[in-house]
Structure formats: structure tokens, C-alpha cells
Amino acid sequence: MQCEICQNREATIHLTEISEGVRTETHLCEQCAHEQGVGVKSYIPLNELLSNLLSITPKDQASAEAGESELLCPHCGYTMDEFREKAVLGCPYDYEVFEKSLLPLIKKAHDGAKEHCGKVPSKMPKDSKRQIEIARLRRQLDEAVRAEDYELAAKLRDKLAKYE
Amino acid sequence: MKLTEISQSVNEWFSGEGPLADVVISSRVRLARNLGGHKFLACCSAAEKSQILKKLKDVLMGLHLGEEVFYIGVDKTSALERRFLVERHLISQHHAFGKGPRGAVIARREFFTAMINEEDHLRLQILKGGCQLRACLEQINRIDDMVEQQVEYAFSPVFGYLTACPTNLGTGVRVSVMLHLPALKMTGHIEKFLNAAKALGLAVRGLFGEGTEASGDFYQLSNQITLGVSENDIVQRFEENVIPEIVEYEHAARKRLLSDQAGVLDDKISRALALLKNANLISSQEALFLLSHIRLGLNMHKHQGASTPAIERLCCLGGDGGDGGAKKEVSIATVNRLFMLTLPAHLQLNYGKELDSTHRDALRAQIIRSALNG
Numbered sequence: 001m002q003c004e005i006c007q008n009r010e011a012t013i014h015l016t017e018i019s020e021g022v023r024t025e026t027h028l029c030e031q032c033a034h035e036q037g038v039g040v041k042s043y044i045p046l047n048e049l050l051s052n053l054l055s056i057t058p059k060d061q062a063s064a065e066a067g068e069s070e071l072l073c074p075h076c077g078y079t080m081d082e083f084r085e086k087a088v089l090g091c092p093y094d095y096e097v098f099e100k101s102l103l104p105l106i107k108k109a110h111d112g113a114k115e116h117c118g119k120v121p122s123k124m125p126k127d128s129k130r131q132i133e134i135a136r137l138r139r140q141l142d143e144a145v146r147a148e149d150y151e152l153a154a155k156l157r158d159k160l161a162k163y164e
Numbered sequence: 165m166k167l168t169e170i171s172q173s174v175n176e177w178f179s180g181e182g183p184l185a186d187v188v189i190s191s192r193v194r195l196a197r198n199l200g201g202h203k204f205l206a207c208c209s210a211a212e213k214s215q216i217l218k219k220l221k222d223v224l225m226g227l228h229l230g231e232e233v234f235y236i237g238v239d240k241t242s243a244l245e246r247r248f249l250v251e252r253h254l255i256s257q258h259h260a261f262g263k264g265p266r267g268a269v270i271a272r273r274e275f276f277t278a279m280i281n282e283e284d285h286l287r288l289q290i291l292k293g294g295c296q297l298r299a300c301l302e303q304i305n306r307i308d309d310m311v312e313q314q315v316e317y318a319f320s321p322v323f324g325y326l327t328a329c330p331t332n333l334g335t336g337v338r339v340s341v342m343l344h345l346p347a348l349k350m351t352g353h354i355e356k357f358l359n360a361a362k363a364l365g366l367a368v369r370g371l372f373g374e375g376t377e378a379s380g381d382f383y384q385l386s387n388q389i390t391l392g393v394s395e396n397d398i399v400q401r402f403e404e405n406v407i408p409e410i411v412e413y414e415h416a417a418r419k420r421l422l423s424d425q426a427g428v429l430d431d432k433i434s435r436a437l438a439l440l441k442n443a444n445l446i447s448s449q450e451a452l453f454l455l456s457h458i459r460l461g462l463n464m465h466k467h468q469g470a471s472t473p474a475i476e477r478l479c480c481l482g483g484d485g486g487d488g489g490a491k492k493e494v495s496i497a498t499v500n501r502l503f504m505l506t507l508p509a510h511l512q513l514n515y516g517k518e519l520d521s522t523h524r525d526a527l528r529a530q531i532i533r534s535a536l537n538g
Contacts, residue, residue, distance in 0.1 A: 076207040088283065088328040090207035092198065092318035095326055095333075102330060106323075106391065109331050111365060113392020116324025118335035119305070121312050124319065131321045139392065 003029035005036070073097045115139075134163050165234040165272075167245055171513045174504050175252060175274035175291075180496035182294015186463040187411045189342040189382070192253075193300040193399070194289040195308055196327045196336035200316040204328040205264075205281055213281055214265045220280045223314045224269040227307065232272040238279075239266050244518060247509035253291060255279055276307065284328050284336075286311070295407055297339055297399045305395075324391065334391030339398050341407060342371070346381040346460040347417035350432070351425075357383075357413065364406065365389055371452075380452025380503075381460075385410075415468075418460075422470050430472035433461040437474060441536045445525040451506050451532065459499045466496075494536065502532055 001011045009029035028036065072079055078090030080101050089095070095102065107114050117136035137160045144153040177190045198204060202216055225235060238246060238259060246260035255268050259282040266281035279287040288307055290300040318326040324334040332338070348354045361368050369384040385406070387398050421429045436457035440446070446454075461478050464470035478494055504510060506528040512518050515527060 076203045078207060086206055088206045089204055089330070091203040092200065092320075092326040094204075095320060095323055106330050106333060110334065110389045110391035113334070113389070115322055115392060116320070116334045117392060118324060118337070118394040118396075119308075121317055121319055122309065123312065123316070124321070132324075136394065 001027050003027065003032050005029075005032040071097060113139075130163060134160065137163065167236075167248060168513060170252075170272075170274065171248060171510055172505070174497070174501045177253075177275060177291040177293040178500050178504060179293055180500050182292065182296055184407070184411050185294040185496075186467050187344055187414045188295040188407060189344055190253075190291055190293055191295055191297045191300050192289055192291045192338075192340045192342075193297060193304050194287055194338045194340075195304055196284040196325065196332045196338070197286040197288070197308070197311075198318040198326060198328065199285050200318045202285065202318075205283065205285070206328065208264075210264055216285050217265045217267055217280050219315070220278070220286055221267055221269065223311055224278045224280075227310050229271065229276065229307065231276070233269055233276075234272060235267060235269050237267045238262075239264065244509055244512055248513050251504070251507040251509050256282060256287075258282055259287075276303075278307075284332070295341065295403065295411075297341070297403050297407075301337075301339075301395060301399050331388070332390055335393070335395050335398070337390055337395045337398060338386055339402055340384050340386035341402065343383045343385060343410060343414075344381055344456065344459065345383055345410075345414050346456050347421050348414055349381050350428070351417045351420055353413070353417060357410065361385055366406065379449055380456040382452070382456070418464055418468055418470075422464065422468060426472055429461075429464075429470075430474045432457050433472070433478065434474035437478060437536070440532050442533070443529045445522065446506075446529040446532065447521070447525055448506065448508055448528065451528055452503065455499055455503050458494070459496065459503075462494065462496055462499065498535060502535055506531055 003009050003011045004027050006029060009031065011027035011029055013028045013030060013033045015026040015028070070079075073090055073094050074097070075093040076090035078094055080098055083089055083094070083098070089098075103114060115135040116132060117139055120132050137156055141153055141156040141160065144150075144156055182188070182190075199216060199219070202208070202212060205213065208216070221235060225233065227233075236245075236249070238249075238255060241249075246255070249255045249268070250257055250260045252274065254270050254274060254277050256279065259266060259268070259279045262282065264281065266279075268280065269278040270276070275291055277289050277291075279289075288304055288311070290304045290307075292300050320326055325336040327333050327336050345354060345357065348357055358368055365388055367386050367388050369386070371379055371382045371384070387402070389398075436454040440451075440454050440458070458478065461470070461472075461475045465475050465479055505514070508524055511524050511527055511531075519527065
């Protein structure tokens with residue numbers, strides 16, 4: 001679609017205005033939009049990204065399926081609705097209390113990941129460190145198999161076997 | 165410590181030094197941490213926030229960093245001082261204009277800041293000049309380890325470091341580089357860079373972080389994914405893949421400018437120089453834009469051996485003054501100094517009072533004129 005003003009460049013900005021019940025649409029290229037004073041954000045702040053993720057999740061579907069829509073965190077009194085509104089959680093326990101509702105969002109925000117595989121506090125019990133190391137090795141093994149690096153995959157498999 | 169003790173000079177990471185500094189102005193690694201046994205800030209009462217603030221302030225002020233540190237009660241400082249700290253990248257906009265008891269522990273040489281009660285209880289950051297993400301990560305890890313000896317972080321074996329917003333979950337690490345990409349902009353390739361960054365799952369922001377637009381051809385590039393990938397892997401990806409590629413694109417664009425559009429390049433630098441040396445009023449946006457062109461000219465002379473009439477004038481600005489004196493060269497350090505000291509809050513803090521925009525523009529123009537005209 002061509003820009004309605006310059007009739008030359010491709011229209012990439014589509015404005016819909018509804019005034020007194022009448023709907024008008026305008027299609028502009030970025031340059032003409034800028035000249036008309038139409039601001040275009042070329043980035044999405046993280047919080048906005050999260051809000052977008054939250055708003056595209058059918059509001060009650062995830063929570064209802066998880067049976068968490070009416071749930072109240074016993075530690076902070078937070079609900080999923082409050083999280084949807086503020087885009088921040090109430091306390092560390094919310095990750096457990098609302099886990100089923102949060103997991104799809106977490107996976108979406110982190111490219112499908114759902115387990116930590118980075119730094120671990122030195123005070124952590126050995127079992128937890130082991131659990132994280134296993135998650136890290138499994139992820140590396142998946143990547144090696146995807147990349148068809150079977151030599152590396154074999155080494156990682158052997159390492160995993162020692163842990164499991 | 166009074167902020168005017170640091171406001172008249174440029175901080176170390178903005179000195180123009182460091183690996184690949186002609187394109188990568190600075191590197192930053194930030195960690196988000198929360199204390200176990202406390203609610204996140206959205207649910208904390210003012211009393212609980214004060215308790216967290218005191219606890220973390222005591223821990224951080226007591227660390228042996230081998231550097232002098234000072235504390236600022238962010239909620240107790242003036243709006244002007246808070247804006248100054250944002251301009252200096254010592255605190256975030258969110259921290260400056262947030263609510264409730266909050267503070268910052270800052271190293272005197274400004275490479276380290278700990279923001280207390282920002283979005284999370286604790287945000288630790290290290291800033292260095294040029295491309296030095298690996299060194300930033302090593303240093304922030306050492307500090308994080310020291311803090312962890314004295315507090316208990318909210319941590320889950322499954323999700324890692326628990327953060328108020330799930331977008332920071334896991335490592336809580338945000339790795340970012342501030343880039344100067346004027347040639348990509350001039351050659352019309354900046355959109356390709358923005359799109360490539362998005363495709364790689366990276367966020368592009370403006371000079372002062374989240375919620376700010378790119379200005380003066382400066383862009384902040386940072387990771388968005390913090391879970392399921394280690395801190396080392398994130399840094400390694402930036403240092404080995406992302407940054408070298410962007411630097412190569414910007415260098416190629418600079419070479420293209422020189423070979424195909426030397427006249428255009430010369431005109432831009434020439435106009436920038438003429439305006440900066442003569443204008444009586446300059447807005448901060450215009451100053452960033454014009455100084456960006458001067459910085460490009462100087463870097464192209466240094467790294468690509470570029471020589472156009474305007475670049476030659478830049479390199480011997482002031483000439484011999486007609487009196488046989490030594491030639492005065494405008495250095496990258498001078499340009500960076502002007503970038504920073506002419507930002508609105510810097511101007512006003514150094515002037516000693518708040519000024520309206522016209523007076524700020526006049527003062528800015530005067531400072532730039534006197535630096536460039538000798």
C-alpha cells in the first residue's frame with residue numbers, strides 16, 4: 001500500500017480515527033507520518049512488552065485453567081489481576097502460588113526457557129546447585145544435538161550421567 | 165559528598181578510552197536482586213522499604229571495594245540532583261522519579277552504583293569505557309558475592325534469582341552497550357540495525373535507558389532474555405558476535421561515506437562546527453546532534469585516516485592563532501566533555517541554580533563556543 005501523502009513510499013503506519021461514529025483510516029509512510037507530527041516509537045520498553053504479553057493472554061483463560069484466577073497469595077495478598085495491572089509481582093512466593101499462570105508468560109518472555117542455568121548463591125544447598133547444573137547440561141545437550149555436534153553431545157551426555 | 169564535586173568533570177567510562185571506543189562508548193552490566201523474607205516493593209509498606217534500605221545501605225557502605233564510595237538518599241535529594249544522576253547514568257529514570265524510601269551507593273570514580281529500592285530491592289551496576297563487558301561481569305560478580313555473604317537473596321533452584329518483574333527472572337542480568345552509530349544513520353542503514361537487533365531478541369533504547377528515544381546517534385543495546393542462559397553466555401554472545409558485527413557495519417558505513425559521499429560528510433561536519441562555534445542558543449538535542457558529527461569526524465580521522473577540509477579544520481582548531489603559538493587540537497575527550505557538561509541538569513547544577521530553557525540554551529552555547537574557539 002502506498003503512502004497517501006507522498007504517493008511514493010510504502011505506507012507502514014496505519015491510523016484509524018473514530019470521530020462522532022465515523023471511522024476514517026489514514027495510511028502513511030514513516031517520513032510523512034513524522035512530518036505530520038505522528039510519533040512512532042521504534043522500540044518497546046520492557047514493561048510495555050510485558051503488558052503486551054499480559055494483554056494478549058486471554059484474561060481469564062490461563063488463570064482459570066490453572067485454577068488460580070481467584071487465588072490470593074497468602075504471603076502478600078496479591079492476585080493475578082493485580083499483577084496484570086502493575087506488571088510486577090508482590091513477593092517471591094508469587095512465583096510458586098501463581099506458577100501455572102506465570103509459566104506461559106515466563107516462557108514467552110525468555111524464548112521458551114523455564115529454568116535457571118546461571119549463577120547460584122554460594123550459600124545454596126548442594127542439592128540445588130546439582131539441580132541447576134543438570135538443567136544447564138540438558139540445555140547444552142539439546143543445543144549440541146540441534147547443531148548436530150554429536151561429539152560434544154556425547155561428552156555432555158556422559159557428564160549428565162554422572163549427575164543423574 | 166556534594167554532587168558538585170563530580171559535576172564539573174566527565175566520568176571515567178565516558179573518557180573516550182577503551183577497546184573499540186570509536187563505536188562502543190561504554191559497557192554496563194547490571195544485576196537485579198531481592199532479599200529473601202521480604203515482599204517485593206509493590207507490596208512493601210514505607211516502613212518495610214526503610215528497613216530494606218537501611219540493611220542494604222549498611223552492607224554496601226561496609227564493603228571493601230578498594231574505592232571510595234558515597235551514599236545518596238535519592239528520595240531526599242532535589243529533582244535537579246536526581247536528573248543529574250540520571251544524566252550521569254548513575255541511577256535510572258525509574259529510581260530518580262520513583263516513590264518511597266530509596267537510595268544509591270556510588271563509587272567516587274563512578275564505575276559502580278548500587279540502587280536500593282528501585283524496581284527490585286537491589287540493582288548493582290558496573291560501567292566501563294569501550295567494549296569491556298567481560299571485565300564488568302567479573303567485577304559485578306565479585307561485589308555480588310561480597311553482598312551475598314551478608315544477606316540472603318530471594319532465589320529459587322528452578323527460576324534462579326527472583327525479581328519483581330518476570331522479565332528479569334533467572335540471572336537478573338542486563339548487559340548493555342552504548343553505541344555511537346552516526347555513519348549507519350547517515351547512510352540510511354540504521355533501520356536495518358534496529359531490525360536485526362530486534363530479530364536477535366535484543367532491546368534498543370535511547371541514551372538514558374528505558375523509555376528514552378535515541379538521540380545524537382547514540383543507541384543502547386541490551387539483552388532481554390535473562391532465564392535459561394548463563395551470565396557468561398550472554399556476555400560472550402555480545403562480545404564475540406553482536407558487538408563485532410555492529411562495529412564492522414559502522415566501520416564499513418564510515419568507509420562508504422568517505423569513498424562515495426565525502427562531500428556530504430564534509431558538509432555535515434563543517435555545518436556542525438560552524439554552528440557550534442557561532443550559535444548563541446543551542447538546545448540539548450541540537451548539541452547532541454552536532455557534537456555527534458564532530459565526534460564522527462575526529463574518529464574517522466584517527467581510525468580511518470579520513471581527511472576532508474572540515475576534518476582538517478577540526479584537527480587544528482584555533483589554528484596557530486596567527487601568533488605562532490601551538491596548534492590546538494579538539495580531542496574526543498573535549499567532545500565527550502561537552503556532551504556531558506552541556507546536558508540540562510549538569511548545566512544547572514554547575515551554574516548553581518535552575519534555569520529556564522532559553523537561559524540553558526544560551527549557557528550551553530557559551531560553554532561550547534569557548535571550548536571550540538579557544
